[in-house]
Amino acid sequence: MKGRSFLSTANLSPAELQQLLSLSQNYCDVNNNHRLLPHKLLRGKMIAPLFFEASTRTKVSFERAARNLGADLVDLQIGASSIIKGESVLETARTLQAMAIDALVVRHASSGLPAFLADNLHIPVINAGDGWHEHPTQALLDLLTISQEFGSFAGLNVLFLGDIRHSRVARSNLFAMQTLGIKVRMAGPPTLVPPEMKALGAEIVRDIDQAAAEADVVYLLRIQWERQQSGFVSSLSEYSKLYGMDEERLALLQSHAILLHPGPANVGVELSAAAYAWPRSRIEAQVNNGVAARMAVLHWLLAGD
Amino acid sequence: MEQLIRGGTVLDPSQNLNGRFDILVKNGQIAAIAADIPATGCLVLDAADKIVIPGLIDLHTHLREPGGEAKETVETGSLAAAAGGFTGITAMPNTNPVLDDPRKISELLALAARAGHVRVWPVGALTKGSAGKELAELALMQRAGARAFTDDGRGVADAFLTRNAMLYCQALGVPFFEHCEDESLAGKGQLHEGVVAAKLGLPGITKSAETVMLARDLILAKETGCRLHIMHLSCQEAAEMICCAKAAGVSVTAEVTPHHLLLTEDAADGYNTNAKMKPPLRTADDTAALCKSLADGIIDAVATDHAPHTEIEKTGDFNSAPFGIVGLETAFPLLYTHLVQTGRLSLMQLVERMSTRPAAILGVPGGTLRPGAAADLVIIDTTAAWVIDRHAFFSKGKNSPFHGWTVYGVPALTMVGGRVVMKNNRIG
Numbered sequence: 175m176k177g178r179s180f181l182s183t184a185n186l187s188p189a190e191l192q193q194l195l196s197l198s199q200n201y202c203d204v205n206n207n208h209r210l211l212p213h214k215l216l217r218g219k220m221i222a223p224l225f226f227e228a229s230t231r232t233k234v235s236f237e238r239a240a241r242n243l244g245a246d247l248v249d250l251q252i253g254a255s256s257i258i259k260g261e262s263v264l265e266t267a268r269t270l271q272a273m274a275i276d277a278l279v280v281r282h283a284s285s286g287l288p289a290f291l292a293d294n295l296h297i298p299v300i301n302a303g304d305g306w307h308e309h310p311t312q313a314l315l316d317l318l319t320i321s322q323e324f325g326s327f328a329g330l331n332v333l334f335l336g337d338i339r340h341s342r343v344a345r346s347n348l349f350a351m352q353t354l355g356i357k358v359r360m361a362g363p364p365t366l367v368p369p370e371m372k373a374l375g376a377e378i379v380r381d382i383d384q385a386a387a388e389a390d391v392v393y394l395l396r397i398q399w400e401r402q403q404s405g406f407v408s409s410l411s412e413y414s415k416l417y418g419m420d421e422e423r424l425a426l427l428q429s430h431a432i433l434l435h436p437g438p439a440n441v442g443v444e445l446s447a448a449a450y451a452w453p454r455s456r457i458e459a460q461v462n463n464g465v466a467a468r469m470a471v472l473h474w475l476l477a478g479d
Numbered sequence: 480m481e482q483l484i485r486g487g488t489v490l491d492p493s494q495n496l497n498g499r500f501d502i503l504v505k506n507g508q509i510a511a512i513a514a515d516i517p518a519t520g521c522l523v524l525d526a527a528d529k530i531v532i533p534g535l536i537d538l539h540t541h542l543r544e545p546g547g548e549a550k551e552t553v554e555t556g557s558l559a560a561a562a563g564g565f566t567g568i569t570a571m572p573n574t575n576p577v578l579d580d581p582r583k584i585s586e587l588l589a590l591a592a593r594a595g596h597v598r599v600w601p602v603g604a605l606t607k608g609s610a611g612k613e614l615a616e617l618a619l620m621q622r623a624g625a626r627a628f629t630d631d632g633r634g635v636a637d638a639f640l641t642r643n644a645m646l647y648c649q650a651l652g653v654p655f656f657e658h659c660e661d662e663s664l665a666g667k668g669q670l671h672e673g674v675v676a677a678k679l680g681l682p683g684i685t686k687s688a689e690t691v692m693l694a695r696d697l698i699l700a701k702e703t704g705c706r707l708h709i710m711h712l713s714c715q716e717a718a719e720m721i722c723c724a725k726a727a728g729v730s731v732t733a734e735v736t737p738h739h740l741l742l743t744e745d746a747a748d749g750y751n752t753n754a755k756m757k758p759p760l761r762t763a764d765d766t767a768a769l770c771k772s773l774a775d776g777i778i779d780a781v782a783t784d785h786a787p788h789t790e791i792e793k794t795g796d797f798n799s800a801p802f803g804i805v806g807l808e809t810a811f812p813l814l815y816t817h818l819v820q821t822g823r824l825s826l827m828q829l830v831e832r833m834s835t836r837p838a839a840i841l842g843v844p845g846g847t848l849r850p851g852a853a854a855d856l857v858i859i860d861t862t863a864a865w866v867i868d869r870h871a872f873f874s875k876g877k878n879s880p881f882h883g884w885t886v887y888g889v890p891a892l893t894m895v896g897g898r899v900v901m902k903n904n905r906i907g
Contacts, residue, residue, distance in 0.1 A: 184678075260796030285680040286750035287796040305798070307680030345680055370677035 179292040179299040180471050183310045183350035191317070191353060197470035198318045198463070205242070205466055214244025215477050219276040222248040224266070225302070226258055226282040231437055231461060232302050232312070236279050239468035245476075248275060258282075260290050267291050267299075277476055280304070285342075298475045306340045312436055313346035315467035317354070319460050320391055323432050328355040333385050334376075336395030336417055336444055337406075339366045343436045344395060348376055359385050362395075362417055365406045382417065387426045393434045394419055394444045410443050419445040424452055432456045481505045482897065483518050487526025487858060491533055492831035493847035502531060504854040507897035511850055524899075526858050529891060532830045533846050534566025534597075534855035535811060536837040538656075538734050539631075539710055539782035541803070542568075542599070544590060545583075546575025551787040551875045553587070556807070557596035559785070559874035561901035563807040564890035566855035567598035567838075567845050568785075572609065573632040579604035579615040581623035588624050596900045597893075598855070600626040600843055602656060605644045611636050617647045626841050629656035631710065634692045636662060641696065645705035654706040654732070654840060657696050659717070660757065664688035669797055671759040675744040681797060684759050686714045693717055697724045700731055708840055709733040711784050713758035715768035722777045732840050734782035735769050737810045738880065741817055742766070746880050752793045752800035753880040756786065773832060774824050780837045781829075783810045787876020805876040809867055811859070813881060815888025858892040865889045 186194075204211060221240045225233050240247055248270065267278055277298045280288045285305030292299040303309040317327070324330060332351060338344050338360050348371070351358050358376045360367055372378055379385040386392055397413055407413045414420075419433065427433075433445070433455040441450050450457065484502040489512065491497075501516040502509060537560065543551040551559075553570070560568045570587055572578035578587060584601045591599035603625035607613045609632065617628055628648060634657060635641045648655040665688040670676050672683025693709060697720065700707035712718055712735045721733045738756065743763050746754035754760060772778045786803025793800050811833065818824040824832075838846030845855050869882040892902045899907035 259799040261791065261794065261799070264795075282796075284796040284798040286798075289750060290796045305680050306682075342680060345678075368672075368677045368683075370672075370674045373674045374678055 178475055180310060180475055181289050181292060181299065181301045182308045183313050183346045186350065186353065188353050191350060194314055194470050194474055195318055195321060197473055198314060198467045199321070201469040202318065202463060202466035211242070215473060216240070216243040216245035219245040219476055220248060220274070221245050221277050221279060221472070222250060222270050222275045223279045223302070224250065224252065224263070224281070226252060226263070227303065229281055229302070231464060232281065235464035236302060236468050238465045239472055242465065242469055243472055245472065260284065260287050263287060264291060264294055267295055271295050271297050277472070300471060300475070303342055305342065306345070307342050308346040309342040310346045311468050311471055312343050313350045314471065315460055315463040316347055316393070316434060317350060318463045318467055319434065319456050322459070323456065324390065330356045330390045331388055332356055332358050332391040332393060333389040334358065334360045334393045334395060335382065335419070336362045337366045337397050337401060338362050338371060338395065339368050340398070341395050347393070348374060359389070361385055363407050363413065366401070383423065383426055386423055387428070389431055390428070391432055391434060392419065392427065394439070396436065396438070396440060397444055414443050418443060419449040421446065421448050424449055434460060437461065481510070481521045482524060483516060483521040484524045484526050484531055484856070484858070485518065487529050487531040489531045489848065490827055490830050491848040492827055492835045493533070494849060496848070497827060502848065502856070504894070504897045507854055509848055509850050509852050509854050512848060524858070524892065528862065530826070530859040530861055532857055532859060533834045533848050534857050534893065534895065535564045535833045536841070536843070536845055537565050537568040537783050537785065537807065538708070538780055538837045538841060539784045540568040540570060540807065541573065541786045542570045543574060543787060549789050549875070553590040553599065554594040555873060555875050556785070556787070557591070557594045557599065558906065559805070559807040559872060560597045561893045561895070562873050562890065562904060563809070564811050564857040564859065564893055565597060565807060566857070566893060566895045567600065567843065568807070569626070569841070570599050570601045571631050572602055572604040572629065577604045577609045578602070579607050579609065581616060581619040584620050584623040584625050597895055598845070600841060602627045602629055604628065605630045605635060605655070606640065609633065611640065614640065614644060614647065617644070618651055621651050621653055626843060627654045627656050627708070629658065629710070631656065631658045633662065634658050634660045638695060638699070642699050642703060645699055645703040645707070649703050649705040653842070654708045656708045656710055657692070658710050659689045659692040659696065661688050661691045664691060668759070670747045670755060671744040671761050673744050673762060675748050679748070679750060679797070684757070686716055686761070689713060689758050690716050690720060693720055697729055697731060701727065701729045704730065707731045710782065711736050711739065711758060712769060712778060713739050714761050714765045718768055718772040718777055722772070725777065732779040733777070734780045735773055735778045736782060736784045737806060737813045738804060740766055740769050740773065741813060742880060750797040751880065752795070752797055753804055753878050755797060755800055755802055756784070756804050757802045770818065770823055774828060779832065780840060781810065781814060781833045782837070783807050785874070787874050788878050790877060793878045804878050804880060805872065805874050808872050808874060809879060809881050809886070811890065812865060812886035812888045813884070815859070815861070816886040820887065854894055854897040856894050857890050860889050860891040861887055863887070863889060
C-alpha cells in the first residue's frame with residue numbers, strides 16, 4: 175500500500191490547497207496562543223529528515239512541526255553533500271523504510287530526486303526543496319501568509335522579483351497560485367527569467383517599477399553570489415540597483431501591499447535594510463507560519479493511518 | 480548451397496527496383512533478381528506477402544566494448560542489430576579505452592569477427608583519448624580498418640584542431656563525423672531548454688549549443704574540402720543550415736535519429752530518464768521540420784545513436800542518469816509505422832535513408848541488391864503487429880522510451896553474406 179506523498183504543488187486541486195491552508199491556519203492559531211494540542215495526533219510516528227543541502231529554517235521548522243504533533247524524529251547526520259546520487263539516496267531511504275520509518279522529509283540539490291524516491295518507496299515522501307524544481311511547503315506557508323493578509327486569493331496580483339531561473343520557491347508558488355486564481359508576474363535579470371515561464375502561466379514583465387506599483391504582493395527572491403561567478407549577473411551592486419527593493423521602490427507600492435522573501439535574505443542586495451524592516455514586510459510572519467504549514471502537511475499525510 | 484528468396488516485394492533504391500521478384504543467392508552473393516526463378520536445387524525462403532530490402536546500415540552505434548561490457552558487448556550489440564534488420568553497423572570510439580590507435584581498431588575488428596553476426600565498421604577517434612587536444616593517428620587507423628573519425632560524445636571544441644583533422648580526413652578520403660555541441664553553451668544541461676526544463680527545474684540545452692558548432696564546421700568543411708557528416712540533428716535550425724550549406728557546395732551529409740523524428744521534450748516530463756539523450760528531444764516544430772528534411776533529402780540518413788546503459792545507471796534522479804537510449808531493435812519498425820504508414824515518407828525513401836545512403840556516406844559496400852553484391856538483405860513483415868517490449872531486447876540496454884508502442888514492419892529474416900543471422904527473432 176503506497177502512501178501519498180507531498181512532492182509538488184502542481185497537482186493539488188483548489189479544494190486540497192484550501193484544506194491544507196485551513197489546517198495550517200488552525201495550527202497557526204494553536205501555536206500563536208501557546209495552546210497545547212488536546213491530543214498528540216502523530217504519537218508513535220517516526221519521521222526522518224534527509225537534508226542533503228544546508229538548511230536552517232526549513233529543517234528546524236519541520237522538526238518543530240513533527241514534535242508539536244507528537245512524532246519522533248530520526249536524527250541522521252548527513253554531511254551536507256549535494257553530490258550523493260539518487261541511487262545511493264534510495265539505498266538509505268529503503269533502509270529507513272525497512273525500519274518502519276513513517277515518512278521522509280527530503281531536501282536535495284537534484285531536481286526530481288524526491289519524486290524518484292517516492293516512486294520507489296511505499297512510505298510518504300515530503301519534498302523540502304529539490305534543486306530548482308519545487309519547494310511546496312514554502313509555497314503553502316507563503317499562501318498562508320497572503321491569506322492572513324487579504325482573506326482571499328482570487329484577483330490578487332503577485333510580483334516575483336529576482337532569480338526566477340534557479341528558484342524552486344517561484345515554481346511552487348506559480349503552480350499553486352494559478353490554481354487559486356492569483357495573477358503571477360515575474361521580473362528579473364534577462365539571464366535569470368526563462369521565457370518559458372510564460373508558457374507555464376506567468377506574465378513576464380520588464381517595467382519593474384510599474385509592476386511593483388500594481389502588485390498586492392512583492393515577492394523578493396534570494397540571489398546567490400555564485401550567479402556572478404557563472405556569468406548570469408555582472409555584479410551584485412548592479413543587481414541591487416536594477417532589481418533590488420530600496421526606499422525609492424518601496425514608495426511606489428500600494429498602501430495595502432506586502433513584501434515577502436523566502437529567506438535567508440541578503441540585506442543590501444535584493445532588499446535594503448529599510449525594506450526588510452518596512453512595516454508591511456511579512457518576512458517574519460513567513461518564518462512563523464512555516465511551522466504551522468508543515469504541521470498541516472504532516473497531519474494531511476500521516477494522520478489516521 | 481543456393482538459396483531462393485521467393486515471392487516477396489523487392490525494394491532496392493540503388494536500382495530503383497520495386498516489384499514482385501525472386502532473388503537467387505549463390506556463394507554469399509546476389510546471383511540474380513528476376514520474376515519466377517526456378518527453385519531447382521535451392522533452399523527456398525518464402526517471402527510471399529513480405530518485403531525484401533537491402534540490409535540496413537547504421538552510421539551511429541555504440542557497442543561499448545571494450546570497457547563498458549555491462550552496457551553492451553560487440554556480441555549483444557550485433558545480435559540487436561541483426562534483430563533490427565541491420566546487416567552492418569559502426570562502432571563508435573567512445574569506449575574505455577577510446578578507439579584512438581590502430582591496435583585498438585584491429586582488436587575491435589577481431590571482436591566483431593568472433594561475434595560474426597553482422598558487419599562492423601569501426602569509427603576511430605579524431606583526437607587522442609577524444610580529449611580534444613592532440614590529433615590521433617588517423618592514417619594508421621584507416622589502414623587498420625577505421626572507416627570514419629569522430630570524437631562522438633562531445634564535439635571538438637578547438638577550431639584549429641578541427642581544421643587540421645579535416646585536412647587529414649580530406650587527404651585520406653574519409654568522412655569527419657561531428658557531434659555538434661558547444662560545451663560552454665550546453666553546460667550542465669539535461670534536456671532541451673524549453674517548457675519542460677522550466678517546469679521540472681532542470682538546466683536546459685539550447686539549440687544554439689548545437690548550431691554554433693555546426694556553423695563553424697560548415698565553414699571549415701568548405702575551406703578544407705573535407706567530407707563532413709553531421710550526426711544526430713535535433714532541430715529545425717540545424718536542418719536549415721545543412722540545406723543552405725549543400726546549396727553552397729559544402730560537402731556535407733547529415734543523419735537524424737528515430738527519436739528526434741518521433742519524440743519531443745514532453746517525453747522527459749515526469750523525469751523520464753529514458754528520454755534523456757544528447758542532443759536533447761526538442762519541440763513538435765522540430766520533429767516536423769526534421770521529418771520534412773528527411774523526406775526532401777536535406778537530411779541524408781537515419782542513424783540510431785544506439786546508446787545502451789544499464790538499468791541501474793538509468794534508474795535514479797534525472798541529473799545523475801547518463802545520456803542516451805537504445806535504438807537498433809526499434810528503428811525500422813518505428814519509422815515504417817510512423818513515417819511510411821502515415822504517408823510522410825515512401826518506403827523506398829526510408830530504405831534509401833537507412834541502407835543505400837548510409838553505405839555511400841561510410842564508403843562501404845552494401846545498400847544494394849544488385850547481382851554481384853554481397854547478399855546482405857532483410858525480409859520485412861509489414862502486417863504483424865509488435866508491441867515493443869524492452870525486456871525482450873537482444874541488446875543489454877533496455878533504455879528505450881518506446882516500450883509499449885505498437886509497431887509494424889518488423890524484420891522477419893536478416894541475411895548477411897548469404898547467411899541467415901536472424902529469423903523470426905531467433906539467432907540463425
